[in-house]
Amino acid sequence: MLLHLSTWPEVEAYLKEHSGIILPIGSTEQHGPTGLIGTDAICAEAIARGVGEATQAVVGPTINVGMALHHTAFPGTISLRPSTLILVIQDYLTSLAQAGFTKFFFINGHGGNIATLKAAFSETYHTIGGLNLPNGDSIQCQVANWFTCSSVYKLAKELYGNQEGSHATPSEVALTQYVYPESIKTAPLSKQVASGYPIYGAVDFRRKYPDGRMGSNPDLATPEHGKQLYDLAVQELTRNYLEFVKAE
Amino acid sequence: MLLHLSTWPEVEAYLKEHSGIILPIGSTEQHGPTGLIGTDAICAEAIARGVGEATQAVVGPTINVGMALHHTAFPGTISLRPSTLILVIQDYLTSLAQAGFTKFFFINGHGGNIATLKAAFSETYHTIGGLNLPNGDSIQCQVANWFTCSSVYKLAKELYGNQEGSHATPSEVALTQYVYPESIKTAPLSKQVASGYPIYGAVDFRRKYPDGRMGSNPDLATPEHGKQLYDLAVQELTRNYLEFVKAE
Amino acid sequence: MLLHLSTWPEVEAYLKEHSGIILPIGSTEQHGPTGLIGTDAICAEAIARGVGEATQAVVGPTINVGMALHHTAFPGTISLRPSTLILVIQDYLTSLAQAGFTKFFFINGHGGNIATLKAAFSETYHTIGGLNLPNGDSIQCQVANWFTCSSVYKLAKELYGNQEGSHATPSEVALTQYVYPESIKTAPLSKQVASGYPIYGAVDFRRKYPDGRMGSNPDLATPEHGKQLYDLAVQELTRNYLEFVKAE
Amino acid sequence: MLLHLSTWPEVEAYLKEHSGIILPIGSTEQHGPTGLIGTDAICAEAIARGVGEATQAVVGPTINVGMALHHTAFPGTISLRPSTLILVIQDYLTSLAQAGFTKFFFINGHGGNIATLKAAFSETYHTIGGLNLPNGDSIQCQVANWFTCSSVYKLAKELYGNQEGSHATPSEVALTQYVYPESIKTAPLSKQVASGYPIYGAVDFRRKYPDGRMGSNPDLATPEHGKQLYDLAVQELTRNYLEFVKAE
């Protein structure tokens, strides 16, 4: 059940029996010479919808822009500041908690979002706890990264070994190829690819990672891999979601 | 050219010849008993992509959640506070201005966004002007509401007369029916529909407009109307966009 | 009844029978070579006091500085950022709502304030709704621009035709001449006056509108016109105020 | 020279020879059973204009609403939060510093503003220092309280002894009587008046000071006293202003 394709009476009916919602969150950021700028949002949204179908849960609108400040020296990247993203999460959850939602399951496509999301959850528990909502003290949030699912991680290792890298990875590129086969990009990729540098500011990042990749070889990606990774992610996150909403 | 389906070198190439970007902005809010919660984002996104195709302009990710605080007494609505939305716009534009974009054309699907967007533009000109960007003083933003296009307005009046109303209108419902024909909803609509009350807070809004509609009869909507409205909006906003980016 | 010339027991007594307050809001900004920097505040304050006399309503202190960022490249202009003005409005209304006021009628002298005021109203309904005030959900705000009163607009057109322009207009200058006849300024005005450019940032504004006027010829203003405009505005806004406080 | 009655070319001319501006700041707050709610703004504005005349300095618009949170349990009081007032001051000074003003002389009518003003000055030096203004590191602010002028203080002691008190004092009431002789209020004042309690929150304040006075007997005030106090304040602050703008 996709929130944007539902009506408010349908949501009202849903809330009589459920309290959970799936919120996909991605990023709009460079993904190397061949990766799509929307990669993280595309993956999160596709998987979230798969999980939504499997669980009959409501899937909210995709948060397309996340915390990608370190990629902003590459054109096309859009980022919120962490402090802005915290407010955004707080506003989403306040709206939804007022309606009766209490279990917020974020399916996340971008490692750079994790820290800020966790900070936002803490801030939001506190803020919503200060309002006088009937369930104000029962709000629960979880961030579920599709790319750290153990089944996904295992397959990525099998398929790509250490050419998986950590940004603009073949596994995320494969998943976007599966979702948007008409948007597969090619470009000459240097054999040498920077890796191993910690992430600091945007200028420093581009200096260290001049083409945007971090140790990855996205040339290895295929749409078929993407399908396999998608299926594994949906299965594993479906289990996770069901456990999450069932837990006390 | 959709930003999320592009790579950063493609954006870099684009920026050598262009400085404009189209940013769709909608809302996630109740649209009466039969209107989709995502109506405003669906309409803005579809039309923005149409304009993008017609103009070869980059179309950024859709801002799915806008300023809809007055709808938050209906479940399923998600809203940013105006102060949050101002920060979001500022962050988007700062990221994009650093890359070289200077012309920001917001295709908007929700009346409730307009005031905050305008406030955000003023704040952003000031903030970006305070950075040391080469084009910091040349940033220009425009909000283009598809539903106030004169051609759209004229057709809506012809088709629906004063049953168009001002929220959950047959014209916006028609447009979503054209885009998502598989998601056409039906529900009994009372003949009597509230209208004419000014908009204040969320509780007051629901008290005055108990089923969420404002003077509208969305039963009149058809996908065919939607196609007509879509075509008119794309044509008119294409002209507007081209004038906007050409102007000094 | 002017708030600043009243005592708290007088306000306490007033609140037993009334819930409305008039808040004049202007701006401190350039108004061309001959217009007063305080024009917008002067007009709003004078008219607000006229409406206050006619309605026996309390008139609060004038907000002299509004949202005029686009005029800040001209010396003498003072502006709040929209985000600051939102907080200011929120603080005013929180103080007054705690005391029992629920109807806030802003008599506004500056077009540039409108968007931010509307954003501020939305933010404030939400914030005050989150407090535990007895009337927290009944707060209502209205922005009433004296210069868009239909009677005012009609007279301005009659008197000045398209030399009215849209900033540093003869009608607002006339009104200040009526209020401050001892401060009528003269300076040579070029026949040519810029007009028609959209408003973006401050540097861009001064580049496009080098003497600060937007298509106007303030030389046409007279104190007598000012009196006429004043009278019309007071009459029309008196009616508006009375309807506003009476409405549910 | 009153800023609101000047034009921008007049300010531009002024700035070629001067760098100082006088900014009156008051408060909108209860002043006991007979004191005007606008007392602090009225006094600050009147004296600031006197000093402006004596020094030919520009006098900016009066900040009518200050930091009066502790008075908000009395109806009619309007207060900014300290964090809001800091932003307001910052916005005023940023606008004016961009135009070339560097010496900001606040004539203050309210003790409760002092701490926040000083905090705001520190914050503003830092913020403006971070912009690239030519004079960014030369900004100087001073808060000048008319009621702590030694000449004023001495006369108040002579006239009222310890019936001066510390809020709704006869000296400030006298000054408003001099400025607005038509608005002299009377009401029975209890002989007993609370005094000596420290100031905490608004509810606590009203509990401790039930009629709003702090140890004062405003019945002693006369317009003639007000004239004397006004003259002394203008003289002393004129000297202070001239020293301030002359100093390195």
Added chain:
Amino acid sequence: MLLHLSTWPEVEAYLKEHSGIILPIGSTEQHGPTGLIGTDAICAEAIARGVGEATQAVVGPTINVGMALHHTAFPGTISLRPSTLILVIQDYLTSLAQAGFTKFFFINGHGGNIATLKAAFSETYHTIGGLNLPNGDSIQCQVANWFTCSSVYKLAKELYGNQEGSHATPSEVALTQYVYPESIKTAPLSKQVASGYPIYGAVDFRRKYPDGRMGSNPDLATPEHGKQLYDLAVQELTRNYLEFVKAE
């Protein structure tokens, strides 16, 4: 009883009989060529612990970094902006008020903190009053500067006369020598020492006070003086604390 060396059940027991807490606040800022950067925090912490012992009150963790923006042109200085410090104080007090503390006694070592602390108290009374805490309207804060204790001031005058100055004073240096005798620093001090300039921004401050001292001769300090000053401060603030917690 030091909070950081206590357990939560010990605090729970304490709160059954007490409602007060002592919070030391200092600064991390230059103190001239020989004064320790931690001087203000060291003094506040030592004295706070002395008062804590004498009164059996809980002493919270030292706020080591305060409002020292004007010292930031000297390396080693760390400062919060006033707006940040207001949030910090608000967060501390919200946490502690939720647990039942209502009397907050700040023992302060830095003049530059005073204004911001007072602003923070006002803001916090308002914010906590808006929560639904049982004692939300009873929160009371006091700032107690050890260096303005009358007994301390008197001794400093006797010992140092006008060589006490107003920053990097011999009395504060003496107190740090008493607390950290192994960290007594020496350096050639010029006989001439700047004094008398008002404090504005950081660059201006260093220009006026090139070695960081303000009219002081810290060479006069001895650990023995420090012990005397410490004893006086502890005695006087012990009395003050006991009065504060006893008062209504």
Added chain:
Amino acid sequence: MLLHLSTWPEVEAYLKEHSGIILPIGSTEQHGPTGLIGTDAICAEAIARGVGEATQAVVGPTINVGMALHHTAFPGTISLRPSTLILVIQDYLTSLAQAGFTKFFFINGHGGNIATLKAAFSETYHTIGGLNLPNGDSIQCQVANWFTCSSVYKLAKELYGNQEGSHATPSEVALTQYVYPESIKTAPLSKQVASGYPIYGAVDFRRKYPDGRMGSNPDLATPEHGKQLYDLAVQELTRNYLEFVKAE
């Protein structure tokens, strides 16, 4: 070299040869029936000073209060909101970066700080990059948790197995016993200890973890263990710090 026991000329000299600083950050929060409320700050500070001695690096003042909102239902806990902590970190680093520091090594004692610290680093790179500091794009931050050092983790497992738990652990308690042997607390600990629940809001946390421990048995702690853990942490973090400051 402890910053608070240094003078500004000493820091100036240090900065000619070094660019790194160690910043200890802890928390002020419940640590079960026998753990000290200051545990996390005590551990971070002690280890940071050890690393400072081993590396001759400057050690800044300890951030005693961190992000512990989930512990605030236990008395004695003090927490910053994540959004406040982000501002605090930003202010610290802005002050220090202006002086020339570029390498910021946070020795952290509290898992709950990690997410917010990482968010703060991202925000700060962006903010400082926007200033015009010579090294603005070279700022680098690292968070080093003493309790996740591999040597520490290994020893804790050997000593305590799965009785280590994840909050109020015997290893952190042991370390505080080593640092403050005079403050070893005892209290009856139930054999049964809650574990395995995810962390959400404060009320939920106390409901799930009624005595504050998370799966730990702090009775196993001894000061001797504390010494061993301390030595390992200092050694490992000394290596980490030296690598960090040496890296490009």
